Amino acid sequence: MDPLLPPETAEAERAFPQALAACRDLDALLRLKGAYVGREGSHVARLMDQLKAAPKEQKRDLGAAINALKNTWEEALKARQAELEEARKAAKTLAWDRTLPPPQPARGALHPLNRLMGRLVDVFRPLGFHVEEGPEVETEEHNFDGLNIPADHPARGSADTFYLAAHPGQLLRTHTSPVQVRTLKRLAPHIHEAGGIRFLAPGRVYRKDEIDPTHSPMFHQVEGMLVGHGIGMQHLKGTLEYALRALFGPATEIRLRPSYFPFVEPGCEVDVSCPLCAAKGCRVCKGSGWVEILGAGLIHPNVLDFAGIDANEWSGWAFGMGVERMAMMLSQTPDLRLFFENDQRFLTAMGGLD
Numbered sequence: 001m002d003p004l005l006p007p008e009t010a011e012a013e014r015a016f017p018q019a020l021a022a023c024r025d026l027d028a029l030l031r032l033k034g035a036y037v038g039r040e041g042s043h044v045a046r047l048m049d050q051l052k053a054a055p056k057e058q059k060r061d062l063g064a065a066i067n068a069l070k071n072t073w074e075e076a077l078k079a080r081q082a083e084l085e086e087a088r089k090a091a092k093t094l095a096w097d098r099t100l101p102p103p104q105p106a107r108g109a110l111h112p113l114n115r116l117m118g119r120l121v122d123v124f125r126p127l128g129f130h131v132e133e134g135p136e137v138e139t140e141e142h143n144f145d146g147l148n149i150p151a152d153h154p155a156r157g158s159a160d161t162f163y164l165a166a167h168p169g170q171l172l173r174t175h176t177s178p179v180q181v182r183t184l185k186r187l188a189p190h191i192h193e194a195g196g197i198r199f200l201a202p203g204r205v206y207r208k209d210e211i212d213p214t215h216s217p218m219f220h221q222v223e224g225m226l227v228g229h230g231i232g233m234q235h236l237k238g239t240l241e242y243a244l245r246a247l248f249g250p251a252t253e254i255r256l257r258p259s260y261f262p263f264v265e266p267g268c269e270v271d272v273s274c275p276l277c278a279a280k281g282c283r284v285c286k287g288s289g290w291v292e293i294l295g296a297g298l299i300h301p302n303v304l305d306f307a308g309i310d311a312n313e314w315s316g317w318a319f320g321m322g323v324e325r326m327a328m329m330l331s332q333t334p335d336l337r338l339f340f341e342n343d344q345r346f347l348t349a350m351g352g353l354d
């Protein structure tokens with residue numbers, strides 16, 4: 001060893017090969033590297049401090065000796081690093097059990113909103129409701145005229161609705177209610193033999209809303225409809241009470257408030273007692289104990305007439321509920337955008353909707 005180097009360096013030089021051999025992984029090697037050649041607090045760093053303080057005439061030789069030592073250590077560290085990296089690769093290959101089945105791609109699953117709509121369908125199916133679907137590109141006739149929506153209704157304006165520029169009279173449906181018109185028209189000729197009509201219509205709807213935590217230009221609704229003899233508000237209330245208890249729990253209470261939709265008369269909005277705080281008042285129900293969850297009412301005679309069903313003989317009810325709102329409440333999700341950003345961590349955590 002160079003006579004200019006201090007005795008503890010000889011000590012370090014002796015210990016180095018053993019310490020190097022003792023590094024069993026890359027982390028240990030990094031620690032050793034830090035202790036010997038690291039920028040601060042290492043053996044070489046201490047020698048550099050001594051170099052600064054050394055008498056002028058010694059500086060050149062001492063500097064050269066330190067550098068030589070540093071290079072030797074660095075090369076040895078590098079070689080050991082390559083060895084350890086090799087060993088790690090080899091270990092990986094060895095650990096591969098070729099009798100195991102190959103790794104499977106991640107399994108897909110239904111989106112939480114689709115699961116929630118599925119639950120609703122499951123609640124109504126035993127009551128004799130089947131599922132109807134309608135197109136998302138609708139005609140004004142189905143989306144508005146057949147639903148007794150007057151010409152000056154705001155929903156008919158281009159500020160609120162996506163019209164298809166290339167197809168006059170066509171638009172992205174603003175609610176699932178046009179499925180009422182389509183289904184009533186289609187089933188009208190069979191209504192006597194069937195004794196009535198009952199169905200659920202889940203699906204996507206579109207409105208010109210700015211995206212924010214509670215609005216999206218695309219969202220989901222579930223429409224429900226029943227036509228029969230002598231149907232009144234009592235049937236609507238009883239059915240909704242049954243269905244909402246099945247969804248939110250047996251202690252759920254419901255409340256009907258008068259409201260207006262052109263295609264029902266009378267019309268109402270329906271609240272459920274807050275399922276999260278047992279109606280005591282919380283953030284979700286804004287302290288009121290009630291959460292609004294759907295619009296409903298008795299089918300307006302004009303809607304039945306439009307579809308070719310005699311409003312003197314038949315009557316019925318309809319409701320439409322917002323799926324996102326319900327999903328947000330059930331899962332206590334404060335921002336609806338989470339449902340559409342498709343972050344798998346969020347989607348997987350949505351177990352509460354089942």
Ligand code: PHE
Nearest residue numbers: 175177261295296318319320
């Ligand atoms: N279509 C109405 C809406 O989108 C909801 C509704 C459906 C109201 C059926 C009454 C009856 O707001």
